[in-house]
Amino acid sequence: MSSKLVHAVYDDDDTLLHAVKDVKKADYHIEEVFTPFPVHGLDHAMGLAGTRIAVAAFLYGILGFSVALTMINHIMIEDWPQNIGGKPSFTFMENLPAFVPVIFEMTVFFAAHLMVITFYLRSKLWPFKKAENPMPETTDDKFLMQVAIQGDEKKLLTLLKKSGAIDISIHENHDA
């Protein structure tokens, strides 16, 4: 299916947010919005599904926690028992307070790093990947909204103009 996209450019995040709400209300389909920084409330206005990264973070945390327990038990208790703070008890539970900082750090380390990697994979980002944004200015100070054209083209264009867009252009959609 060959389809056309409207690129509407804005220079203010508040104007953009209101425009997204108006376009959504008029029942047009927003393909994508490109912004130089995260705009608070934009995902909600676009009607995107909530992120599940929190669930992933929790699971990664549990993984880090388990790895830390296994690792420190092996290093400090089994492989080479250590005398901790003059308390040669050599059991895991009795030396636990000394291990808590390590366990905590490993939990955070695993959760944070794996969460970032998951985010990159989910967003289809990797090193040397070519940029996908249609207008380089969206990494500086401009905001771009891509709307699919359905039905009356003129009506959509007036709506976008009224919403405060500083530039509107029509492009072929190559992805579809």
Added chain:
Amino acid sequence: MYTFAQRLKITAFALMGLGVIGLAIGFMTAPSTVEEAQAMVADAHGEHEEKHETVSQGEEKHHETQDDHTAANTHVDAHEEHHDDAHGKHLLHQLQNKPWAALYVAAFFFFMIALGTLAFYAIQRAAQAGWSILLYRVMEGITAYLVPGSIIIYVFLVLTGLHANHLFVWMDAETVAHDEIIQGKVGYLNVPFFLIRAAIYLLGWNAYRYFSRRFSLAQDHAKAGDISNHKKNFRISAAFLVFFFVTESMMSWDWIMSLDPHWFSTLFGWYVLASMLVTAVTVIALVSIYLKSKGYLPKLTHNHLHDLAKFMFGLSVFWTYLWFSQFMLIWYSNIPEEVTYFLTRIDDYNLPFFGMVAMNFIFPLLILMSSDYKRSNWIIVMAGIIIILGHYVDIFNMIMPATVGDQWFIGWAEIGAFLFFAGLFIYVVFNALSKAPLETSGDPYLGESERFVY
């Protein structure tokens, strides 16, 4: 305007009545002679032969640590000769202290909720927060307890200074005469200075509460666009916070840490502060949910509650961080004068000491982690009740080991004191809530709070 529901009023009075009965029984059953005290302990032991041994072992252990405190410069021989006698007297003092200590724990605990709310309120004011304007009147209602709470605490401290009880060993001239460590601290730890300091803290806190409430009410009636009262509140809140963080720390040394005059912890003020703030935020959340369930606070949404729950979660973790920092450093270095503090708690208070970590850390961590759960009223209420009880146990663990030693149990006096102050707190707070509109008007950030979306 909120009207104090009749049923809640009756509940508050019933709690106070039950509390007075419990306290009265607690005070009347406290022994007045050494023989009575020994008979009481022997009776309790007679019931369970097996328990007897473990308990008396605990006693010996505790007694040894007490010896460490005092034996440094008393004659060891003399001490051994009078061992039984000294032991009996010690036991008597512990049992006599018990109802007083129970009263002190509950009085401080509910006072701490009002004080923590006052600090939280001042932080909102000084930070010019936008989200919490709708909660200002709820917070002001809770801080209304500061006045009766302060009076009760001060009267209690004066009575203690007059030797009505033996909670603070450094107030006992005979103990100090045999204790070189306390002698070195007499310049700070003496009754007149102690009471002067307490008066300064309490007057300062109450003065802020009085003026901030006045400016807050005045802002309601101000002309549109006139935010002079709001600005005044901002200024005094910033000044109060400076005063508060210094005096709160000193208050925690004076009123709690000096119960163990040999022991010290440099983060103790923070530790008490963490307990104070998490309990305060929890009570704000519970009172808001209650008022909302009765049809008040229509503009308050789950977004505001979500933020309160985030504070409950974050401050619970903050409390744990400080609890563990204090514990681990002392455990690791293992210096006798420091480590006795945790030895008595782990030996004699094992269940409350580790139980509170489960109640104050593991439970809120797991249940309040999810964003959806933070928006659910019943989960906040359930987590809130556990957090409040957990921090009562925290205060219990701070005060009881130094005052009643291994003779603790949750009896008439403990339950009575908790119920009495809970009743008084509910009465004072909801009475104050009915005195002013539940929603401020004229605050420049009110619109931001109404539109607030997490």
